[in-house]
Amino acid sequence: MTRTIHAEAELEAIIGTAPVPMMLKVIDHLDAGALRWIGAAPIVLAAFGTVARGITATLAGGAAGFAAADRREVRLPTALLDDATMIRVGDGAGLMFPLVGIREMLRVNGRVTQADDHEIRIAVEECYGHCGKALIRSDFWQAVPDATPPADIGSVVACSRFMGLGTMDAGGRADLSPKGDPAGAMVRLDGAGLWFADRPGNRRIDSLRNIITQPQVAALLLVPGTTHVARLSGRARISDDEAVRAPFTVQGKMPALAVCIENPAITLYDSPGLTRARLWPAGSPPDDINPAALFAQHMKLNKNKGLGGMLTNAALSVPGVQGLLKKSLDKNYKDGLY
Numbered sequence: 634m635t636r637t638i639h640a641e642a643e644l645e646a647i648i649g650t651a652p653v654p655m656m657l658k659v660i661d662h663l664d665a666g667a668l669r670w671i672g673a674a675p676i677v678l679a680a681f682g683t684v685a686r687g688i689t690a691t692l693a694g695g696a697a698g699f700a701a702a703d704r705r706e707v708r709l710p711t712a713l714l715d716d717a718t719m720i721r722v723g724d725g726a727g728l729m730f731p732l733v734g735i736r737e738m739l740r741v742n743g744r745v746t747q748a749d750d751h752e753i754r755i756a757v758e759e760c761y762g763h764c765g766k767a768l769i770r771s772d773f774w775q776a777v778p779d780a781t782p783p784a785d786i787g788s789v790v791a792c793s794r795f796m797g798l799g800t801m802d803a804g805g806r807a808d809l810s811p812k813g814d815p816a817g818a819m820v821r822l823d824g825a826g827l828w829f830a831d832r833p834g835n836r837r838i839d840s841l842r843n844i845i846t847q848p849q850v851a852a853l854l855l856v857p858g859t860t861h862v863a864r865l866s867g868r869a870r871i872s873d874d875e876a877v878r879a880p881f882t883v884q885g886k887m888p889a890l891a892v893c894i895e896n897p898a899i900t901l902y903d904s905p906g907l908t909r910a911r912l913w914p915a916g917s918p919p920d921d922i923n924p925a926a927l928f929a930q931h932m933k934l935n936k937n938k939g940l941g942g943m944l945t946n947a948a949l950s951v952p953g954v955q956g957l958l959k960k961s962l963d964k965n966y967k968d969g970l971y
């Protein structure tokens with residue numbers, strides 16, 4: 634039996650803690666940049682659930698602008714979700730909005746306030762930008778369209794390069810985190826478990842912390858270029874054993890942690906949302922959306938008044954800081970991808 638990590642302190646000892654600017658980019662509403670992002674997005678990956686009922690993952694897709702939003706709310710047409718049967722009022726919700734041709738993603742967390750045959754409404758509690766490492770590792774936007782039907786679930790798992798991982802904390806607050814890797818390094822079936830690596834990221838460790846406090850998870854596995862999705866659920870655990878980490882070595886870098894979903898229930902389906910979204914071949918990104926500017930604006934809007942917040946806001950007022958932030962992101966993508 635591989636060693637299991639049971640405490641947040643163990644996670645932080647291995648991964649470290651998130652830097653102050655990372656935490657400051659979280660705001661409690663949708664600003665103008667976030668609203669423009671959602672208005673241009675052709676797809677959303679989502680997780681919904683409660684601790685009592687468990688968590689489910691699904692996606693919705695359509696023409697750009699199919700999702701509506703205002704400062705405090707996101708609205709999804711029920712008919713455009715792949716599966717809305719498990720969503721209930723009061724559910725925690727974690728949403729992730731990829732945007733064609735852009736490496737970064739917008740993430741929105743909140744609570745379901747309406748769930749009927751017409752619309753799913755989510756009250757916004759958190760909004761922030763997510764770095765582009767998962768989409769870069771998976772070559773998400775470089776994928777070539779492929780309409781070949783998969784042979785079975787195993788072939789989709791083996792070819793998958795992107796995952797949306799849904800988790801919840803002890804209070805039922807949901808989170809959907811992106812994972813990306815080359816085919817064969819994304820996930821591995823090993824006996825009764827499905828393993829995946831935890832790669833370097835923003836060190837928020839939301840999903841890992843959630844797994845420790847509430848191990849029920851749900852996930853979507855995607856093969857970029859196709860509309861085939863493997864949806865899975867089960868109980869997860871985290872390990873730092875070298876034996877389970879070593880198979881996920883990429884570019885000579887072994888991940889610090891690996892996660893196992895034990896005895897996962899896996900369903901393969903052809904996603905109507907991905908079919909409608911027509912993500913591949915990827916078109917040009919919207920020319921009026923600048924992820925670095927969005928990150929900087931969110932840091933300015935954050936209500937944290939501590940010393941770290943004040944110093945960060947002062948730094949953001951320096952002319953040219955958005956360009957420096959973009960260069961910093963690009964350097965991190967180049968040097969810290971694995």
